[in-house]
Amino acid sequence: MNPATALATVLVDELARCGMTDVVLAPGSRSAPLALALDAADRAGRLRLHVRIDERSAAFLGLGLAKRSGRPVALVCTSGTAAANFLPAVVEAHESGVPLLVLTADRPPELRGTGANQTIDQVKLYGTAVRWSSEVGVPEDRPGMVAYWRSLVSRAWGIALAPAPGPVHLNVAFREPLVPDGDENWCEPLDGDATGAWTKVRAATPGSVLHVPPTRRGLLVVGDGAVNVKRYVAAASMAGWPVLSEPSGNARYGDHALSAHHFLLGVPEFVERHRPEVVVTLGKPGLSRPLLALLRRAEEHIVLAPDLTRWPDPVRSATQVAQEVEIPVVSGDGAWLRSWQTADLAAADAVDAVLDSVAEVTEPGLARDLAAGLPGGALLFSAASMPIRDLDQVMRPRRGIRVLANRGASGIDGLVSTAVGAALAHGGRSYALLGDLAFLHDQNGLLLGPHERRPDLAIVVVNNQGGGIFSLLPQAALADPFERVFGTPHSVDFAAVAEAHRLPYRRLETAGDLSKALTGEGLRIVEARTDRERNAALHADLRTAAHAAVRETLTTG
Missing domain, CATH: 3.40.50.970 (Thiamin diphosphate (ThDP)-binding fold, Pyr/PP domains)
Structure with missing residues (x-):
């Protein structure tokens, strides 16, 4: 499958999964991948496609649909002045709080600024008249693209709705070929989550709270800039969950807080035995690659975000985003927490032993x-x-x-x-x-x-x-x-x-x-x-000692 077809297929599928019912298309050549994917979705009964030859009229048609239904409506057009003709309706949607998803097809970067036909600067074309704007980037046949595309659509959908509805702009660059080539192969499955949208965004309604499914196998991850930390640390402690906090998350305190999770999560055997059923994140995590890898594999990843127009999801694994989350207390023997604590203590002690063996400043x-x-x-x-x-x-x-x-x-x-x-x-x-x-x-x-x-x-x-x-x-x-x-x-x-x-x-x-x-x-x-080379060797020694200590707990535990 060529990249343009793959991207368009995934974008349209994710729009439908998010709840999109109506799309307005103004035809053109560069937008052909989207047009074909939308037509297929319309024939399958997944959404209603409306086609208009005038972009200005098409945009106001979408505005009327969205204004009456209260649901986001997508506008799709080709590159160049076609996209500029959406502006009056986008401005009206911005001022009147109407949710629109504007998808403008574009030329790839190598054709921009060269005098190539039907090519203008479409990046942030609508300025402050949109709630959010993103350059999608030229699709590539490599792993990770599907998660990027789907999470991007989910984010756009969520921002268009909450907390103040309005227009959102996705600029989608396509390289030729623009039509299907008959090859259905792609480097990873194009399918989305069978339960619906890639990331479900909880609308910012007063008193709305996301209730986490009862489970003992949960984790609370706290990154930089987290708010309401004490409340959620207390809730995680009551639920018997370990707390994995970055230093500037300011949640590394109490019996449930770990200090060596970076090393624990670097041991594949430990990760395999300690797969959480749900992970709740506060703030912006990003210091530890092993921790990010855990988030990437999380079965259920709930992001707590006070601002639903911006939420941290660096590996695009969030399944739900909410302003408030309730972590239930679940009775149990505490084996889940103790297993984490035992491995964490062993790793931390091993790290301390290595550090204490060096008299010089490290x-x-x-x-x-x-x-x-x-x-x-x-x-x-x-x-x-x-x-x-x-x-x-x-x-x-x-x-x-x-x-x-x-x-x-x-x-x-x-x-x-x-x-x-x-x-x-x-x-x-x-x-x-x-x-x-x-x-x-x-x-x-x-x-x-x-x-x-x-x-x-x-x-x-x-x-x-x-x-x-x-x-x-x-x-x-x-x-x-x-x-x-x-x-x-x-x-x-x-x-x-x-x-x-x-x-x-x-x-x-x-x-x-x-x-x-x-x-x-x-x-x-x-x-x-300090010495840079000796510092690199010391970090390697810390990793070796900590991993060995964790593996020992798996053998004796």
Whole structure:
């Protein structure tokens, strides 16, 4: 099957699964894959197809259908000015709150800006007149496309309906051939979920609550920026579920919280024996690839999202999205929770043993000891690259601290300034754990005028002479260009930087000197020097030891 036909088949099928009953088509050549898929769906009685030769009239026909029915109606057209003629109806739908799904066919990127026939810039063509706009991208015959296409349609459907109905735009690029070629083969099944839409979005009605099916084999996953954390941690604890929280999810506390789930989920035998029946996620998960792999395989993945126009689903596995979720209490012997806890304790102990065997300062050891040793009520701001990942892998559950990170876009920008601002708002003991490049990228954050408030903030800088995270990625195998284009070593004297800003400075010489190095008040700098190659080897040792400990629990348990 050619990619254009596959994409159009899946898009139309998912629209029908979401509940689409009416589609309006203005014919054209580039939209042929969609037109053929819609005609087939109409003949099968899955939806009603309305065809109009004038795009402006077609769009207002769709507006009338949607306005009266209260259900999203799809508009489909070819590329070029055809799409522009939808604009008046899109504007009206935006202003009057009418749900429309606008699907504009487009030329592939290689034809744009070349003078190719019937090609204009259609990306975000309708500007602020749509609730959401997405460039679908040219379809490719590779695994993962079906989940992407179906989840994209489900998201568009959900946004068009809630919380404020309105138009949504999907720009769909097709390469030729545009008609079926007679070959039905594709690299993965094109089928959707037999129960309906790929992702069911719970409309934002007052008091609407999604009730999770009763089960002991559940997991609560808490990512960055989660809200109502205490409520859902308490509910998960009552239900006997393990809690897998990223550091900035601020749910890594209590008896049900795990600290080594990154390592547990890296053991295939453990994953096979511990398949959850339901996973509920809060916030934005994304630090651990094994955790994301678990979400990808989840039988039922419920995303709790306060804003139904945006929900985090990085692996496109969400089956339901809701603003409120009720986790039921289920009686049982607690074997599910104990099995997770036993493996987690074994892995965490193995990790600690490896870290404690090294007297020198190490990056994961520093992260572990810093999180464990902070006073109650303290704030810890972490850089979004290696420091937060180290915390995720080695931080033991504890109460009394708040962890923050700029994980929205996970950039290197402005981290010193963000830490200073967070510390000023916190008003108490504050600490930051940053890499050397992140610190150097925002040295201006240390510039405080004589009349400005000073934060009580200790900035701990991990100086590994460059981009440490790349030493843990496949790029590290590229010996010749690695240092120049990934490692980016520097020769900055951090003591001199502190002196230039008239700030206290200490060098952390050994792992056991951390508490002493952190003493003091006001804005101050603590430097911890590490070696990138030894750090990569240490992470490998941690993984080996933790995996072996987990496998031992599976053998003896």
